[in-house]
Amino acid sequence: MVTRTLTADIIVQALSRRPEIAGWTLTRRRRHGTQLYVIGRDVENTREVTTEDFTVTVFHDHPWPDGHDTGIAGHARGVSSVKLVPGDIASVDARLDEVIMMASLVHNPSYELPTPETLPAVVLADPQITAADGTRRAVWEMAEAVWEACDREASTGVRLSAGEFFVTVTDREFRTSRGIHASSETTHLAVEIALLARGDSDDPTLEAETFRPVEARRVSDLRLASQVAEASRFARDTLRARPTETRDGPVVVSGSALPPFFDPFMFHSGAQAAYMKLSRFTQDDTVFGDHATVGDPLHVSSHALRPYGLSSHSFDGDGVPGRDTDLIVGGILFARHAPSRYAQYLGIPVTGEPGAVVVRAGATPLAELVRASGGPVVEIVAFSSPNVDDITGDVGCEIRLGYEHLPSGEVRPIKGGALAGNVFEAFASARFSQETQEALISGFGGGGVFVGPRGARFEGMRVAAG
């Protein structure tokens, strides 16, 4: 007996039999991975995951409903998507019937799919992981690295509470009705570790924890030994931290606490935000509104071509080639990151979806930014959660760990309380460190993947007591 399975070719053939659609895109995504969960040195769970799916997006052109603007194209474009899995082989036509019907019911200004272009080569997969059994080897390699690093911290009273190790290989094929046929292979590693620090007391309620999530495309990029060493130091410092006091003085935000502060700048630089009338930025105008720029000039770019970058891509979801784009130059909106659809709506150049957020570093050493003169300087290295509002730019984040740099040179850890302010005001007078960092988390709280200064000093934000 021959068992047929769903393939991209079968879907493309089915789509080609549908003259009523104006265009389509098809993405086949096949993923396999290994997950390892440990509690201390004990293994709780080892998992293997395999999935395959096909996302079909269809476009349907039809007259605008009565009373609606006819638009430049004279017709509306409906778009709808459906996801198929290999078991859907017998229902491909029924699924297409449905998605075409759905697309026929919605009305959008017309836009065209991109035409094929030469795609840049962007390396996004580690061959050691894509090799046979590579995902299983990699999770154990990561776990061993964390266990060894934690062993080195044992003498300081710090131990591993728990760790989670994920390795996923994704193979993606992308095709469109305009003739784009591209593929990519990516590897993705995610590690979460929780470290516990115990002081002189045996009381477990007096322990302190540091939680650290990191992501990369290669094991070596995770720098697990240094991640553990820094997390260990944070846990020990949390143990002896004193409560934060209310202050109006300068604040330095550094390390992984900083990248989310750039999220509102990325949001308001986007063509979609402009089309939705949500962007407060205007082309060739300052991004700080009425606030005079007295700090380091703000330069923000999007880089999609960094090898092994978490946000890098050879082509985006429409098939637009990945590229690097300057967005904010010297505090002025220079260009918008613009996927094909919104670029056409606004009549601006297509840049494709954004890649890593790249911010130009400053000229001042971080040690200088945190140096206290008249009063203490508060440096915040970890928030409980990066609560930065993309729309308003408002910040309200609980301080998980920070340091008070005193004029005497003493540095005291602090915890609790909150940092409050607004990034559009604060960045007008911000100064950036000359040291740089590459953030290792792309998801929640990572601000996209960030490459930029290790720290920024703000004069207009407020630290509130805990």
Next chain:
Amino acid sequence: MSLSTQRHTPDPRAGSASPLTLRTQFAYLPDVIAELERSVPYASALATSSSGVRLALRDSEQGVSRRDPSAGVVLTASDGYEIEEVAVGATDEASVRNASRRLLEGLRRTRVGAHERNRNAINLEPGDQLSADYVTPVEISPDSLSLAEKLARFEDLRQRARRVDSRVVQAMARYGDAVETKVFVNRTRFITEIVHRATLNVTVFVSDGNMRRYNWLSRGGTGGLESLEVDEASLANVTEIAVALLGAKPIEPGVYDAVVDPSVAGILAHEAFGHGVETDMFLKGRARGAHYIGKRVGSDLVTIVDDPTVPGANGTYFIDDEGQSASPTCIIRDGVLMGGLSDLYSATRLGIARTANGRRESFERKAYARMSNTFFTPGRHSVEEVLGSLDHGLYICQGANGMEDPKGWGIQVGAHFAREYRHGKPTGVLFAPVSITGYVPDVLGNVTMVANDFHLHPGGCGKGWKEYITVGDGGPHVRTRLQLA
């Protein structure tokens, strides 16, 4: 048939699911489990699927799509020391039997080192015999409206919110419905569950030419369209508050007498003693609450419950993802910490009672101890009495987000705005945004009044920075004293 009147076709993966079809489709699973248990002491299978429709409506743009359908099976096996799982994005017998073979191979490979790594054996219990089928009651089925009718209904809602004020620059409506199926099988259990779900969110953005503010309204949970009713006053209120927020002031950091609305109270309960009593965190030494069972952690007025059986709530289910029948758990009673929320692994390791809180983001992820619907229980005062008691304080509204700190007992809750109250009356002054921080026992210990109202809100919950699941949280209006910034 005209397209505009066509009902959307039920998705064969889930939309037309019934207990009988699920039992027929997965009739092979008991045999797979029996075969696995010839090699290991415990095995189980969980088959899940979800499907539905999603609408996204805003100015000059409309989107409609199938919700990301997922369908897959995860096989779980324990060799008596640790757990191994294989998850496949397929539900046919051949794929699952192949996964079963891979699971045994994996166990053989890891078993070599298992006894050295894990000092303690673990004996996972399958539970009492149970064969049951559960389906969410639905009053108004989403299928009773055609897709065109849904588009028209929610576009009209969006337009009505938009028309309230000329300063509105954008209004969005997002609607979703879903059918989620679950089949759990181990050597004593074959259980099916079909959960229907409908959600609605309306968000309005306003501008004074420079500043942008927004506000939103959310409805929905498990069940049908009956949970999505929005009256005209509520819709207008969304826009009016967004406009009022254009004049809101930043709050002066400090400690305030405050009344929190049910949405904020829910996030407080969720972050303070929801995450804080997930017993996998006990096992990892990451929860201070493990050492406070039976001890006072709040005022006498504080009772917090996690209950997956609340009809219609967003975090409602019949069985958890490890086959445990749903039932409520009292976390804090009259200010005293009673116990935690457990999954199978942590309950077995800790030797504590199982609660129905072993939940997965999807078949692709492992089960953890997770919340369902977490809330303060109502008290005896009217809302008017509670608000009227604020001589000089704040009424904190529209909970937006939160973050847990089970080890340090810190808390972060973001609220969208607060109304100033003097002598029991609102002054008209708004503050936005508002961040609640502080030490959890202080927040709960300072509770002095609890109202007799009760509202649950739909929400999503992550564990750490991932593992998103649907939950509900809420309760009554609660008066306490809070550190705000």
